[in-house]
Amino acid sequence: xxxxxxxxxxxxxxxxxxxxxxxxxxxxxxxxxxxxxxxxxxxxxxxxxxxxxxxxxxxxxxxxxxxxxxxxxxxxxxxxxxxxxxxxxxxxxxxxxxxxxxxxxxxxxxxxxxxxxxxxxxxxxxxxxxxxxxxxxxxxxxxxxxxxxxxxxxxxxxxxxxxxxxxxxxxxxxxxxxxxxxxxxxxxxxxxxxxxxxxxxxxxxxxxxxxxxxxxxxxxxxxxxxxxxxxxxxxxxxxxxxxxxxxxxxxxxxxxxxxxxx
Ligand SMILES: Nc1ncnc2c1ncn2[C@@H]1O[C@H](COP(=O)(O)OP(=O)(O)O)[C@@H](O)[C@H]1O
Ligand SMILES: [Mg+2]
Numbered sequence: 001x002x003x004x005x006x007x008x009x010x011x012x013x014x015x016x017x018x019x020x021x022x023x024x025x026x027x028x029x030x031x032x033x034x035x036x037x038x039x040x041x042x043x044x045x046x047x048x049x050x051x052x053x054x055x056x057x058x059x060x061x062x063x064x065x066x067x068x069x070x071x072x073x074x075x076x077x078x079x080x081x082x083x084x085x086x087x088x089x090x091x092x093x094x095x096x097x098x099x100x101x102x103x104x105x106x107x108x109x110x111x112x113x114x115x116x117x118x119x120x121x122x123x124x125x126x127x128x129x130x131x132x133x134x135x136x137x138x139x140x141x142x143x144x145x146x147x148x149x150x151x152x153x154x155x156x157x158x159x160x161x162x163x164x165x166x167x168x169x170x171x172x173x174x175x176x177x178x179x180x181x182x183x184x185x186x187x188x189x190x191x192x193x194x195x196x197x198x199x200x201x202x203x204x205x206x207x208x209x210x211x212x213x214x215x216x217x218x219x220x221x222x223x224x225x226x227x228x229x230x231x232x233x234x235x236x237x238x239x240x241x242x243x244x245x246x247x248x249x250x251x252x253x254x255x256x257x258x259x260x261x262x
Pocket of ligand 2: 042043044180
């Protein structure tokens, strides 16, 4: 069974149709690269998966659980949405770290909030906190930030901030980790360190959706590529199919902007 099934998502903002019938599936351990021009709907699609936007129609299934069904008229409670959102981790272009907290605190925060809802929290507060801290430390070490845990975001480079943000997303153990142009806000010399940790995650079979303009990375890391154009999936296939033998004129045109040295 597919881990993720997206069925015919539609989303308009006013009169503008931003997603126009998006359907695709993902398997466990698959890495999906999503490419396409600015304004083609990539961010909106990730936001719909993460319950930051509500599609006008369509369904989202995680395994056999229906996460979202636009035809279901019932209004979801905030607590239900929070729970559904945990299936996905989201890493933003601009990191979105809390400036007043250290790297370690940024990674721990969401998990500490969740822990407070546990029935055994009061009795085991100290132990639970220690466990959360230990996991956060492990993740920061994994991200190559062993010596940076007590630094605040303003004391870190963009590449380091983004690696903190990746650790934070991983800490909630999402089924699918989503990246929205994770290197677009970085100086070129810091791009490599972030792409490297994403590649390591791919090598560990982390299921990921990566929106990126780094074409060679998109091609190398992915098992599946989607080219978005004007709210639709214009082309979908293996990296070889999409990059080496694109079938659609729009895909060829889009890719030629990159091969001609952009
Ligand atoms: N909250 C919003 N309100 C109105 N229009 C929006 C909103 N979010 C996105 N859009 C529009 O939707 C289209 C797709 O945007 P987006 O999903 O950000 O594309 P991409 O990430 O591929 O650049 C754009 O035309 C954008 O202006
Ligand atoms: Mg975007």
